[in-house]
Amino acid sequence: MSEQDDSITCRSTGLIHHPYRPPAAFEAPTQGVFKASTVYFADTAAMRSSRWIDKSAYTYGLHGTPTTFVLEERLATLEGGRHAILAPSGLAAITLVDIALLKSGDHLLLPDNAYGPGRRFAKEDLSRWGITHGIYDPMDAASLAAALTPATRLVWLEAPGSVTLEFPDLPALVRTVREQAPQAVIAMDNTWGAGLAFDAFALGVDLTVHALTKYPSGGGDVLMGSVVSRDDALHHRLAWAHSRLGFGVGLNDVEAILRSLPSLPLRYAAQDAAGRRFAQWCGTRGEFARVLHPAMPGSPGHAHWAALCKAAAGLVTVEFDPRYSAKQVDAFVDALERFRIGWSWGGPVSLAVPYQAAEMRGLPTPYRGTLVRFCLGLEAVDDLIADATQALRALG
Ligand SMILES: Cc1ncc(COP(=O)(O)O)c(C=O)c1O
Structure with a gap:
């Protein structure tokens, strides 16, 4: 080996095992991004005794770094819980709860207006593992009572329901499960309440799932979910299952959520205000048979929302008058210029998606016309109303 090669070899080792350590005292508004799969142990005794489950040590990137621990603590605070677990998407957080808590022979219940992919996971996958499920009408506690069985081990609540935004009587639903x-x-x-519209744990739920993809990210560019709980034993069941499933999250994504969290209440309030203005405008238009928004009097469950919440997310769904065909409603959506067509919500760009209620629900619904769900972004709401006004001309 030449002298030059030798010095390059020394340099490459030095680049990896460099003796420099920056001073520890560094404070800035944002948390540093600690990325790792491998985490070092001081010695084999430390390797054997380190515990990630109580956040007393670091063992492997999948089990947490300072960056994920900080986000978890902040999310637990946001939702009024004590423990948080991060998952690669909101849907992964839902399936984590199902997988962690259910076994063959168990039964779970979902509201008829639950987030669709969570329902499909129960129907297509949990059923293959001998776990049965039932659907209840979230607007009728008696329907929930009738659906509970001695094998029921998990009951999902969602407020308001996906797309149709009915707001259930949450205290009555919780009471029904606890009693029966x-x-x-x-x-x-x-996800809709985002820890801001109402306090889920004060209602007595055991855990919350939050699609951080929506408001906590706020950018339309990150997928992540969380599961927050209060009880240590329940958290441990979820956390051990999470570690066995290998549901890791990317540290740059964790950083993006940490950066967006401080502005969450401001963005939520702005999108709430825009949603209410937009919903009021919808209420003045004869093209819409119904405007679904929990803060609008007349929207299903408005009184339940008013009893529990001051705030609302920026989602508005309209039911077009049944005289308009699905094709005409598609033409309206296609004519929108500021609202873009796309899934999800909580980002800066307003979105619109058409739906058919009959394709989403198992129980009878009152909706006969095509639905369009609007997610209000951060544009000027007058521009959004002007956009929807011009697009209505495409109905013909
Ligand atoms: C109410 C609700 N929960 C969960 C999810 C799933 O979140 P993600 O898109 O991060 O999987 C969504 C996504 O639209 C949702 O609307």
Whole structure:
């Protein structure tokens, strides 16, 4: 080996095992991004005794770094819980709860207006593993009571429902489960409320799931989910299952959520205000048979929303008058210029998606016309109303 090669070899080792350590005292508004798969242990004794489950040590990137621990603590605070777990998407957070808490022979219940892919996971996958499910009408506690069985181990709540935005009587639903199925865990999809519109844990739920993809990210560019709980034993069941499933999250994505979290309440309030203005405008238009928005009097469950919440997310769904065909409604959506066509919500860009209620629900619904769900972004709401006004001309 030449002298030059030798010095390059020394340099490459030095680049990896460099002796420099920056001073520890560094404070800035944002948390540093600690990325790792491998985490070092001081010695083999430390390797054997380190515990990630109580956040007393780091063991492997999948089990947490300072960056994920900080986001988890902040999310637990946001939702009024004590523990948080990160998952690669909101849907992964939902399936994590199902997989962690259910076994063959168990039964779970979902509201008829639950987020669709969570329902499909129960129907297509949990059923293959001997786990049965039922659907209840979230607007009728008696329907939930009738659907509970001695085998029911998990009951999902969602407020308001996906797309149709009916706001259930949450205290009555929680009471029904506690009285009739004390063995069941109550899980709440808290994405719409985002920890800001109402306090899910004060209602007595056991855990919340939050699609951080929506408001906590706020950018339309990150997929992540969380599961927040209060009870240590429940958290441990979820956390051990999470570690066995290998549901890791990317540290740059964690950083993006940490950066967006401080502005969450401001963005939520702005999108709430825009949603209410837009919903009021919808209410003045004869093309719409119904405007679905929990803060609008007349929207299903408005009184339940008013009893529990001051705030609302920026989602508005309209039911077109049944005299308009699905094709005409598609023409309206296609004519929108500011609203883009796309899934999800909570980002800066307003979105619109058409739906047919009959394709989404198992129980009878009152909706006969085509639905369009609008997600209000951060544009000037007058521009969005002007956009929807011009697009209505495409109905013909
Ligand atoms: C209410 C609700 N929960 C969960 C999810 C799933 O979130 P993700 O898109 O991060 O999987 C969504 C996504 O639209 C949702 O609307």
